[in-house]
Amino acid sequence: MRRVCDSVGHRHEPVTGERLRTRVLTHADVDASLRTLANTASAVRRSLGVDALGPRLHPVSSSGLYVTHGLSSDVELFSTLVARARQLPVCDASTLAHQALLLLKGEPLASTLRGFEWFLAEGHGARLARDGEWAALALHHDALQRRKYELAFWSLQQGLLIDPFSDALREAISRVPRLREFGGDGPGAAQHRAVGPRGAVAMSWSFARFTQQVSQ
Helix, strand or coil: CHHHHHHHHHHHCCEEHHHHHHHHHCECCECCCHHHHHHHHHHHHHHHCEECCEECECCCCCCCEECECCCCCHHHHHHHHHHHHHCCCHHHHHHHHHHHHHCCCCCCCCCCCCCCHHHHHCCHHHHHHHHHHHHHHHHHHHHHHCCCHHHHHHHHHHHHHHCCCCHHHHHHHCCCCCCHHHCCCCCCCCCCCCCCCCCCCCCCCCHHHHHHHHHC
């Protein structure tokens, strides 16, 4: 039911019943019927409840359109935060990037067995991965500038939840100073020591290079 809610609730645009039936409910060799769509929509409508404007999932229109109001999703909020961050200088963008990355509680769709093929086919997965990489590198860069190395590492970990095969994130995370054994991220930590059993890895990430990668 959640995938129907997310689909019809995306940016609150009307969606045809046929699109829901073929893109969301149909999978593998199973061709969902119109009755399945109607029953599923009814169950979702009950689940979403009502507010002052009525059911959050409106009854299907005479032209076969489904529409919602008062709904959102973490994916939409994530994209909105990253879009706003892209318009700001790096030092200001990092706050919004941090808020976006806090929304990630695990790998997207990791527990989903079927029914989200439309999410990938329509390019939502690719956009999410691109935004995730940008947000992770933006926060990582700012955190390094402020010597917040644990935050820099965390930001890259969050980005890798979305895109575990990102070369930019994997390269950056291998270079974040490892300072836990030196007592934290304070100014007196050993961030400039040589690599060794008791040393830390020092680095500087080029934001210009990061910007070039994102713009490609």
